[in-house]
Amino acid sequence: MGLYQRLLLIADQTLHQSPALLRAVALAKASGAVLDVRTFVEPAPIVHVWEEKIDDAGYQRYLRRYRRWEVEEAERLSGLGLEVTVKVVFTTHPLLDILNAVEDLKPDLLIKDVTLEPVLKRVFITPIDCHLLRECPIPVHLVNHARYGLPHRVVAAVDPFDPSTQIGDLNDTIIQNANALALQCDAPLHLLYAYDLSPAFNSDAPLVGGGWSVDYVEELRESLHLAFVTLADRYGVPPERRHFVMGLPVPVISEFVEQYLADVVVMGTVHRVGIDRLIGSNTERALYSVPGSILVVKSNIRG
Template identity: 80%
Template sequence: MGQYQRLLLIADPTLHQSPASLRAVALAKASGAALHVRAFAEPAPVVHLWEEKVDEAGYQRYMRRHRRWVAEETQRLGDLGLEATVDVLFTTHPLLDILKTVEELGPDLLIKDASLEPLLKRVFITPLDCHLLRECPVPVHLVNQARYGLPHRVVATVDPFDLSTQINGLNDTIIQTANVLAVQCDAPLHLLYAYDLSPAFNGDAPLVSGGWSVDVVEELRESLHLAFVTLAERYAIPPERRHFVPGPPVPAISDFVEQYLADVVVMGTVHRQGIDRLIGSNTERALYSVPGSILAVR
């Protein structure tokens, strides 16, 4: 993937400016990409279902609000010097229509808000977002917050130890996607591998029990580190931006994001059968707990 040519922004349902809107406009200005803004709204409400009658006054107000938003948003984006299209699609099946729009427009990136649950201080991901992560054929950028329009720090999270990521080249896709974003934002690209040794032993003998010698554990750690360094050097990631940290992936990623004030975490998803179709469910769990925003690639 080279410089962005087309961006698709899924507008906030309230039709107000949002973090995703700020991010999409900034990326479009930086890359010169065309920006396609689409709002997916419910059809105008029907009040007398048994008679199949529509409240005409309410219907007209509903339609005027959306037409006004289209006109105002088109004017605003034009004043910013952007090549943009704005439209509203009334639908009862937003996922299907979003995927159809992606197929028709062929964007390089889909950008959408993730809503924040203030009491828990974590990202609350709707079923729609989860389905998009699993089914959208292009990278999905779920924006929780945008301290800046353009990200100042981009983090690519990889796992050289997972055989599936090696076979299908997902680690390379993650790094390439993150690098495209970083270059267009003039932001540093960090590479993060949060390694957890316990799965390697299948729980047969906890490390603390002495079932595995210190030498065996260190050899495994060194082999993981070598794979990580090899991957980093392939993409010329400087040593000061390589982060090889121990611990379960999601907490380690969350701690890293808070420590380094990373704006976007790039993670991967893969096709799998059954309920666990996200890599170790790490991406899904990260969406609920990692501060900042996620860019998920397949």
Template identity: 75%
Template sequence: MGQYQRLLLVADPTLHQSAAMMRAIALAKASGAALDVRAFVEPVPVTHVWEERIDEVDAQRYQRRYRRWVADEVEQLNAHGLDVTVDVVFTSHPLLDILKSVKALKPDLLIKDVTLEPALKRVFITPLDCHLLRECPVPVHLVNQIRYALPHRVVAAVDPFDPGTQISGLNDAIIQTANALALQCDVPLHLLYAYDLSAAFNGDAPMDTGGWNEDFASELRESQHQTFVALADRHGVPAERRHFVMGHPVPVITEFVEQYLADVVVMGSVHRVGIDRLIGSTTERALYSVPGSILAVRQGGTV
């Protein structure tokens, strides 16, 4: 039996073939999972805003385009031997309707193309992708660019030194989700931890001598390494696929993906409030920086 029983693809609203579509088809074929394809598009546009009037001819033409797309997609996906459903949801609130679909269909994975929003726009409007990272109760696979339809290398990016992730079990969920994908694709799973030693050099650390600070940094590094090793041991990750790298997470992950040609980075999405929510999580920042694709696991997510 495959690792996935049901996949939900949020289709590109332009209705063009996309990287996410290729990934969804490949995973569905490899796992034997049912594939639900949904396009969430704007409702029929009104002809005159001040009259809120819809031209019937234009409306029929608009809807006919999507009915034709549904029929074509069903035919093409059935040709792949897939168990599929295809539908169009006309909505002004795609996030709400996507979450409704997740609740109704209970997929193991939601798959969607990354929508590249300008940085300035992201300052004022939270993109749909970020909302999904924060609110979707099932793992979200946001596909940016792909070399292969089916991933060839998967990496789980963890933070075992963060007390929050230890208490919530998020690191274990990240590794389990990454391992399921790696097993399904019959590819190696790598484990990556970008550790930070800034605490050894900030205002809270004693600054009597430089040597003392170096000792503290060494002790902090060793403590983090032991925590990482314990996590890797618990999940049976071989030593040659454990990567303990000093630096800030996003640059480290970016360099790792480029060096090891990783296809998918599995990360955690932690609920944040206040200023942290405005700044965004590491996963949200990685979404627009890391080449390849991200598979996000939300802290405490349930359908």
């Protein structure tokens, strides 16, 4: 039995073939999963009865375009040997309807292309991708680029030191999902820990001669490395696939993806409130910075 039994693909509104479609088809083939394809588009333009000239022909063309796509896409994907359903959903509230689809279909994974919103727009409006990371109850695979249908290299990005990752054993959830995906795709699993020592410098650790003790910094680094090694040992990750790198998480992950040509980075997220929700998480920042694709899982406990 494959890793996934049911996949939900949020298809591109333009109806064009996309990286997420390529990934969804490949995963469905490899796992034997049912593939549910949904696209969420604006309703057909409203035709007012009081207008002097009613463009009924335009209205019908709009509907026929999507209905034709439903039939043709279902036939094309079925021809690839997949069990599929294809549906266009006309909506003015796509996030709500996507979450409703998740509840109704109960897929194991939601797959969607990354929507690259302008930076200024993201300042005032939270993109739908970020809403999905926060609110979708199942793992979300946001595809930025797909060199291959099936991933050739999977990376689990963990942080044994961050208190938020201790909630609901999030690190374990990340590695378990990454390892399962790697096995399904016959791909190597890498473990990456981008450790950042700067938070310690804001603590009450003792100063030596007006500066930070070299011994203190080295001891801190060794304790972080030990936690990482312990985690890697627990899941049998070989030494050559363990990466303990100093630096801020998002830049380190981005550089790692480029260097190792990683196809998927598996990351975690927790439910955030207050100022943390406004600032966003490393996972959300990675969405627009990491050149590959991310698979986001979350703990079962809300923090």
